[in-house]
Amino acid sequence: MRGAMIYAPGDVRFETVEDAKILKPTDAVIRTAVTCVCGSDLWPYRGAEPIGDPHPMGHEYVGFVEEVGSAVTSVRPGQFVVGSFATSDNTCANCRNGFQSACLRREFMSTCQAEYVRIPDAQGTLVATDEVPDEKFWPGLLAVSDVMGTGWYAAEAAEVGPGSTAVVVGDGAVGLCGVIAAKEMGAERIIAMSRHEPRQKLAREFGATDIVTERGEEGVERIKELTGGIGADSVLECVGTAEAMSQALHSARPGGNVGFVGVPHDVAVDGQELFFSHVGLRGGPAPVRRYLPGLIDRVLTGAIDPGQVFDLTLPLGEVAEGYRAMDERRAVKTLLKP
Numbered sequence: 001m002r003g004a005m006i007y008a009p010g011d012v013r014f015e016t017v018e019d020a021k022i023l024k025p026t027d028a029v030i031r032t033a034v035t036c037v038c039g040s041d042l043w044p045y046r047g048a049e050p051i052g053d054p055h056p057m058g059h060e061y062v063g064f065v066e067e068v069g070s071a072v073t074s075v076r077p078g079q080f081v082v083g084s085f086a087t088s089d090n091t092c093a094n095c096r097n098g099f100q101s102a103c104l105r106r107e108f109m110s111t112c113q114a115e116y117v118r119i120p121d122a123q124g125t126l127v128a129t130d131e132v133p134d135e136k137f138w139p140g141l142l143a144v145s146d147v148m149g150t151g152w153y154a155a156e157a158a159e160v161g162p163g164s165t166a167v168v169v170g171d172g173a174v175g176l177c178g179v180i181a182a183k184e185m186g187a188e189r190i191i192a193m194s195r196h197e198p199r200q201k202l203a204r205e206f207g208a209t210d211i212v213t214e215r216g217e218e219g220v221e222r223i224k225e226l227t228g229g230i231g232a233d234s235v236l237e238c239v240g241t242a243e244a245m246s247q248a249l250h251s252a253r254p255g256g257n258v259g260f261v262g263v264p265h266d267v268a269v270d271g272q273e274l275f276f277s278h279v280g281l282r283g284g285p286a287p288v289r290r291y292l293p294g295l296i297d298r299v300l301t302g303a304i305d306p307g308q309v310f311d312l313t314l315p316l317g318e319v320a321e322g323y324r325a326m327d328e329r330r331a332v333k334t335l336l337k338p
């Protein structure tokens with residue numbers, strides 16, 4: 001089979017890779033329906049994370065079950081399935097507490113930009129749709145496997161509630177999905193921080209009521225102006241840089257909350273400052289598995305359309321161009337079709 005491999009910063013190749021096959025009775029193999037490039041794939045692509053030996057890439061997927069191991073009874077060949085970027089048995093204590101992305105058996109998916117994918121712990125990881133959904137829903141369901149689930153978690157961690165004011169730091173796919181989540185959770189005012197016009201437009205379509213183009217402390221000042229001088233109830237940090245985190249922490253009001261889902265790179269939080277800010281802070285890889293049934297339903301009923309974050313569609317074989325387009329900010333997110 002063929003799939004993407006990263007060799008070095010800026011060097012992603014589509015080539016023959018090891019076949020996806022059942023290695024354990026708890027595995028399944030799926031045939032990829034659509035997959036994509038994630039903002040977090042850009043960290044190694046840009047040299048911000050070590051790459052080591054050449055390795056496969058990709059952790060977002062929807063597909064058709066091709067084969068299941070002997071211990072897998074919840075899904076069967078032919079079904080259309082959505083899974084999370086983190087595998088989970090969905091039965092251990094952490095899973096039962098709703099933190100499937102901290103499953104005691106967790107593995108992070110990393111081979112999904114390929115024609116076929118092995119899914120560990122398929123029984124707990126995969127959710128099948130009732131029937132094969134119309135192709136127009138595939139991008140939305142693919143978004144649910146990571147960015148929509150992650151945006152949802154950011155909003156939940158930031159305790160967005162009915163009538164609240166939410167700020168979203170980051171206008172990438174996760175930030176845009178965070179806007180969708182804040183809207184669904186009843187935020188009355190949603191302030192998106194974005195400098196890029198097409199992304200501002202999409203943020204507004206998704207429910208943003210205000211756009212702030214300033215960054216850093218200037219951005220914080222703008223947020224304070226818009227929130228009676230105190231800051232927002234909820235702030236969703238969807239980038240992962242020191243600047244974004246500082247902007248998020250300073251944009252929350254005393255008693256407010258920050259949900260941070262951008263994978264932190266060189267982010268340090270000042271204990272004294274956090275102490276005196278009265279701001280609550282929760283982050284981490286999103287427990288997407290917990291949200292899958294609800295989000296799949298929202299997509300299939302048309303309540304939300306997170307598939308709009310894909311503004312470039314390429315054949316899987318052109319995956320390298322998909323990375324380039326995102327790296328050069330010509331695309332928010334690249335959808336790949338095998």
Ligand SMILES: [Zn+2]
Nearest residue numbers: 038040060146
């Ligand atoms: Zn991702």
Ligand SMILES: [Zn+2]
Nearest residue numbers: 089092095103
């Ligand atoms: Zn578990």
